[in-house]
Amino acid sequence: MSEPQPVTTTTLSRDLVVRQSEAAGEPAWLLERRLAAWEAFVRLPLPQPSDEEWRRTDLSGLDLDAHAPLAFAAAKSKPPAPLMALVGDPAQAAGLRLVVDGLQVGERVATELARGGVVFTSLSAAARTHPDLVQEHLGSVVRGDENKFRALHAALWSGGTFLYVPRGVEVDLPLVVGTWLGREGVAYMPHTLVVADEQSRVTLVELAGSAPGKARTLVNHAVELIPRDGAQVRYVHLQHWGPSVWELGIVRTVLARDTTVSTVMGAFGGALVKTNVESRLVGPGGTSEMLGVLFGDGSQHFDYHTLQEHAAPNTTSDLLYKGALKDQARSVFAGLIRADYGAQKTNAFQLNRNLILSDGARADSMPKLEIMANDLRCTHGASTSRLNEDQIFYLMSRGLPRPVAVRMMVDGFFAEIFDRIPLETVRRRLSEAIAQKMVMGT
Amino acid sequence: MAAELGITDLWAQVEDKVILKGASLTVRSGEIHALMGPNGSGKSTLANVLMGNPFYQVIKGEVLYKGEDLLAMAPDERARKGLFIAFQYPVSIPGVTMASFLRTAVSARRGYEKDQLMSLAEFQKLVRGKVEELQIDPAILGRYVNEGFSGGEKKRAEILQMAVLEPEIAIMDETDSGLDVDAVKIVAAGVNRMYEHSGRQMGVLVITHYPRILKYIRPTQVHVMFDGRIVTSGDAELADELDRIGYDGIRAQYEQVAAEVAGEGEVRSAGKVFWVRH
Numbered sequence: 001m002s003e004p005q006p007v008t009t010t011t012l013s014r015d016l017v018v019r020q021s022e023a024a025g026e027p028a029w030l031l032e033r034r035l036a037a038w039e040a041f042v043r044l045p046l047p048q049p050s051d052e053e054w055r056r057t058d059l060s061g062l063d064l065d066a067h068a069p070l071a072f073a074a075a076k077s078k079p080p081a082p083l084m085a086l087v088g089d090p091a092q093a094a095g096l097r098l099v100v101d102g103l104q105v106g107e108r109v110a111t112e113l114a115r116g117g118v119v120f121t122s123l124s125a126a127a128r129t130h131p132d133l134v135q136e137h138l139g140s141v142v143r144g145d146e147n148k149f150r151a152l153h154a155a156l157w158s159g160g161t162f163l164y165v166p167r168g169v170e171v172d173l174p175l176v177v178g179t180w181l182g183r184e185g186v187a188y189m190p191h192t193l194v195v196a197d198e199q200s201r202v203t204l205v206e207l208a209g210s211a212p213g214k215a216r217t218l219v220n221h222a223v224e225l226i227p228r229d230g231a232q233v234r235y236v237h238l239q240h241w242g243p244s245v246w247e248l249g250i251v252r253t254v255l256a257r258d259t260t261v262s263t264v265m266g267a268f269g270g271a272l273v274k275t276n277v278e279s280r281l282v283g284p285g286g287t288s289e290m291l292g293v294l295f296g297d298g299s300q301h302f303d304y305h306t307l308q309e310h311a312a313p314n315t316t317s318d319l320l321y322k323g324a325l326k327d328q329a330r331s332v333f334a335g336l337i338r339a340d341y342g343a344q345k346t347n348a349f350q351l352n353r354n355l356i357l358s359d360g361a362r363a364d365s366m367p368k369l370e371i372m373a374n375d376l377r378c379t380h381g382a383s384t385s386r387l388n389e390d391q392i393f394y395l396m397s398r399g400l401p402r403p404v405a406v407r408m409m410v411d412g413f414f415a416e417i418f419d420r421i422p423l424e425t426v427r428r429r430l431s432e433a434i435a436q437k438m439v440m441g442t
Numbered sequence: 443m444a445a446e447l448g449i450t451d452l453w454a455q456v457e458d459k460v461i462l463k464g465a466s467l468t469v470r471s472g473e474i475h476a477l478m479g480p481n482g483s484g485k486s487t488l489a490n491v492l493m494g495n496p497f498y499q500v501i502k503g504e505v506l507y508k509g510e511d512l513l514a515m516a517p518d519e520r521a522r523k524g525l526f527i528a529f530q531y532p533v534s535i536p537g538v539t540m541a542s543f544l545r546t547a548v549s550a551r552r553g554y555e556k557d558q559l560m561s562l563a564e565f566q567k568l569v570r571g572k573v574e575e576l577q578i579d580p581a582i583l584g585r586y587v588n589e590g591f592s593g594g595e596k597k598r599a600e601i602l603q604m605a606v607l608e609p610e611i612a613i614m615d616e617t618d619s620g621l622d623v624d625a626v627k628i629v630a631a632g633v634n635r636m637y638e639h640s641g642r643q644m645g646v647l648v649i650t651h652y653p654r655i656l657k658y659i660r661p662t663q664v665h666v667m668f669d670g671r672i673v674t675s676g677d678a679e680l681a682d683e684l685d686r687i688g689y690d691g692i693r694a695q696y697e698q699v700a701a702e703v704a705g706e707g708e709v710r711s712a713g714k715v716f717w718v719r720h
Contacts, residue, residue, distance in 0.1 A: 389496065390533045395543070397493050397529075398603060399521035399550035408546065412537025412586070 011068040014038050017155050020071055024124050024158070027131055030138075037144030037154030044148040056332045056364060057274045057303040062246070064152060067187035067218040070102035072124050072159030077105045083180035086207045086240065092425055093205075094173035095120040100180045102159055102188065109175070116169050118202075123160035123191050133164055137195050141224035141252050149248045153189050153220045160191035165200040165231075174203035174236075174423065184213030184244060192223040196231035204233075205426065209240040209269065216271070217245045225253040225261060229283065232260045236426050240433065241269035243298070249275035255315070257283030264421060265321075267294040267302055268433045278307035281315035281343075291417050292321035293430055295437045296329030296361070303332040308350065310343040310373070319350045322417055324410055324434070325361035334366045337380060339373040346376035354384040355413045357406075407438050444471035445508050445524060445610035445645060447492070452503030453670075454491045460501065461487040463670035467647075469611055474637070474646045476656050476681055479667035480689050485649045486530055488667075489615040493517055493527045507611070522551055526609030528600035530616040534588035540599065541583040544569060544606050551607045572605040576632045593620040601632045608636075611645040618655035630658030653685035666714075668696045674714040 017038050021031040046062075047054040079087075079098045090096050095109035097120070109120040119130055127134045144154025161177050181188055196202050210217065219241065227233045233253075241247060247270050253261050267273055279288035294302050308317035323331045333352045354363035365382035387409060395405035414434060418427050447469045454462040461484045469475050479485050491498045492505065494517035505512040512520060535543070548568070549559045559565075573580045578598050588596050597617050604612055614633070618626050637644050648659055656664075656678070664680040665672045666689070673696045674680070684692070695713040702709040703717055710717045 388533075391535050393495055393497075393517060394529070394533045394535065395547075396517040397495075397521055397527060398543070398547035398607065399518050400546055401518050401550070401556075402516070404546065404550070404556075405518075408538050408543065409535065412535055415537030415586075 012065050012152070012156070016069070020069070020156060020158065024072060026124070026127055029135055030127055033139060033144065034155050037151050040145040041148060041151035041155055044145070044151055046148055053305060053334075057272065057301065064187075064218070067185065067216075069156045069187045069189060070158060070183070072102050072104070072122060074122075075103040075105060077103065079105050079178070080180055080182065082209060082211070083178050086180070086209050087176060087178040088425060088429070090176075092173065093176040094171050095175040097122070097161060097177045099159055099177070099190070101183050104159065113171060117164075117166035118169060118171065119162060119164040120175050121162055123162040123193055124158065126162035130162070130164065133195060134162065134193070137224065137226055138191075138193055141226060141254050142222045142250050149220055150222065150250065153191070153222050156187075157189045157191040157222070160193070161204075161206070163192075163194045163202065163204055165196045165202045167197040168199045169197075170201040171203070174205045174234075174425075177204070177206045179206070179208040181210035181217060181219075181242070181245075184211070184217045184242075185215035187218040187220060189220045191221070194223075194225045194233060194235065196227045196233045198228045199230040201232040202234070203236070203423070205236040205238075205423070207238050207429075210242040210245055212242040213244045215244060217242070219245055219247040219249070219270075221247070221249045223249070223251040225251070225263075227253070227256060227259040227261055229257040230259065231256070234262045234423075236264040236266070236423065238266035238426070238429055238433070239269055239273075243269070243271055245270040247273040247275060249273075250278070251275065252278040253280065253288065255279060255281045255283060255286035255288055258285035259283065260287045262289040263291065264426065265292045265294075265304070266430055266433065267292070268437065270300065272301045272303075274303040274305075276305045276307070278309070279317055280307075280309045280311060281317060282311045284312045284314045286312065287316040288318070289420070290317065290319040290321075291420060292323075293414060293417055294321070294323040294331060295434055296323065296325045296331055297327045297437055297440055298329060299327070300329045302330070304334070306333070306335040306350075308335070308337045308348055310337075310339040310346040310348060310376075313342065313344045313346070315343065316347040317349070318347075320417055320420070321352045322354070322414055323363060324355045324357060324413065324437070325363055326357035326437075328358075328360040330361065331363045332366075333364070333382070334368070335380070336368045336370065337378060338370040339376055339378070341372045343373040344375040346373055346378065348376065348378045350380040352382045353413070355410065356384060356386050357410070407435070410434060410438060444643070446470045446506070447512070447525070447611050447645065448506040449488075449492075450504045452488070452491065452505060453501040454487055454498050454503075455501055456487065456498055461670050462491065464503070465667070465671050467665060467672060469645045469647050471610065471643050471645050473663060474648065474659060474661045476661035476664045477647060477649045477667060477672075478651070478653065478664065478681065478684060480693075481651060483667045484670040485667055486615055487670075489527050489613050489649055492613060493525065494520055518550070521607070522553070524610030525613075526604050526607055526611070527613040527615060528597070528604055528617045530619065532588050532596050532600055534586065534591070536586050536589050538587050539583065540585055540587055541569070543587050544583070544603065547603065548606050569606060572602060575635060576602055576605060577628055578602055594622075594625050597621055597625070597629060601629055605632065605636055608640070609644065611647070612636075613647045613649065615649045616651060617648075618650055618652060623654070626655050627658055630655055633659055653681045656681045666692055668693065669700070673699075674716065676714070680714075
């Protein structure tokens with residue numbers, strides 16, 4: 001009992017916001033925004049268990065003050081091996097950013113892309129080099145006063161990624177961001193801002209991982225995807241956080257006229273994940289595909305709240321989230337399809353499937369519809385099932401040992417999503433992550 | 443090594459219903475057995491018990507395969523040791539392609555180490571040959587296992603698996619049912635070719651309700667099952683006879699003997715039917 005308590009410094013303050021902004025050499029407008037977000041942060045309450053959105057994810061014990069925000073800096077250093085393993089072959093990327101503990105250790109973008117006007121750099125740098133673009137779009141999709149976590153993020157985000165693709169430019173290879181957290185106990189709050197100008201096409205892949213630490217580490221990230229008329233954006237986020245990470249995130253897309261956006265969320269790591277993935281279709285002719293692959297084991301908790309909001313006529317959204325759960329892992333999927341007044345000829349599809357691999361695992365699925373339009377096609381479905389013993393017997397009767405048969409069935413469970421991901425490298429990463437999960441603990 | 447599957451006084455149940463009531467049968471390398479009988483007589487139960495389907499419980503009896511206790515082996519071990527069953531109702535496995543399934547299965551059968559697979563080139567060569575031989579559309583390899591297959595496609599897919607895995611003892615559970623006569627011919631030709639290919643070493647147990655397929659796969663032995671036991675055995679002519687007169691004659695003889703047994707009478711055979719004591 002006489003053990004000295006670990007020193008808990010109160011790390012968050014208005015002063016910290018000012019110091020961090022000044023250290024990054026940020027323009028005045030950005031500091032103003034940060035300070036406004038800080039006011040919101042101070043004002044807004046922590047979500048309560050009684051809030052519908054937070055009913056199934058227990059945040060008690062979370063002390064935001066205990067997590068010192070990582071500041072961004074550019075530094076020369078060698079990326080650690082696990083980050084390089086995460087990123088894989090850099091030649092497969094048109095551009096690559098590597099960030100370790102908030103330090104950018106590598107950045108490159110193909111020369112012809114840079115010459116063509118593509119900007120792919122840290123958001124901090126872009127705030128200085130492309131102030132107009134950043135000022136116009138930053139915070140236009142994810143606001144700093146939506147809740148306490150978003151406010152904290154808006155006040156103290158650092159580093160992050162800015163991607164701008166000029167009008168009509170088509171980038172074939174993906175742009176890749178690799179993030180590694182070696183430090184624990186901190187708060188990591190990167191912000192991703194993607195602006196794809198009219199008729200452009202681009203793919204951004206974000207890969208994140210962290211060391212297996214003991215102290216709780218907070219990841220509070222926000223992603224704003226802004227495709228302008230006719231643009232095509234593919235966004236992939238794969239996380240392999242260490243077991244002490246709590247992720248509170250938002251990925252939100254606002255789809256203009258005739259845009260096509262596909263998001264893939266891959267969740268494998270972390271102790272607790274509560275992330276919102278949202279598409280707002282505000283221009284006619286927009287199509288949003290939303291895919292999710294998650295695999296929980298141990299006592300992992302994944303909570304995905306998704307939104308498919310149709311705010312214009314002739315728009316399509318198609319969501320497929322699949323989760324496998326073993327040990328005592330738990331998942332929550334709450335998916336809302338909303339069709340506003342006047343959103344006629346909407347096509348909205350939503351499907352959540354869960355595969356339970358252990359008796360202690362659990363998946364809750366809550367599809368929800370709010371339909372104001374009267375001329376639309378809308379389907380939603382959810383299922384939670386266990387491995388089918390008839391199928392296992394069939395595979396075993398051909399000589400496959402039970403673990404191999406189970407592995408094959410789990411792969412088969414996810415195949416429906418894999419079939420919809422054209423990026424071979426992403427499929428392979430997902431497949432490897434699933435394979436790892438299958439081996440662990442068995 | 444010659445494979446031998448010896449079944450002695452096998453009793454088995456599904457849930458609480460006893461279905462096999464003392465079945466005995468021996469299938470050796472190179473023999474082609476036909477097991478016939480009306481619906482519900484226990485033929486499919488026998489096949490499933492032999493493969494180790496966990497939904498069936500063995501009550502008593504013994505099955506020796508290559509001299510080992512088959513019933514003590516898990517289904518995958520039985521398969522790797524060369525036992526195969528072409529299922530009557532193969533299940534579908536969404537998301538798993540036939541190609542990846544077959545490659546994993548043949549690698550297991552051929553004794554590859556855990557997680558090791560036959561090289562893609564070798565596998566493709568093997569499977570292409572089999573597909574061609576069995577006149578199956580190669581597109582099947584890219585499809586999910588049995589998913590959306592027609593009845594005929596499912597049966598052919600079973601035969602394809604059999605051809606790829608090259609079993610030593612193959613059990614065909616009503617593979618002919620639901621097929622038109624042309625499909626039956628193709629399936630039978632496939633089995634015959636596999637038999638020849640094995641140097642007439644493969645043992646086959648053809649389970650069927652209809653004698654039709656036995657015109658194309660000539661059995662060396664024919665057995666008739668009633669009420670969970672084999673009540674008569676003979677050669678190919680027995681099948682021809684059944685084709686002519688149906689099961690009614692056998693049934694009458696069987697019922698006569700069964701009544702005697704139930705009444706603890708002395709008669710243990712009538713006509714073709716005999717009651718085996720263990």
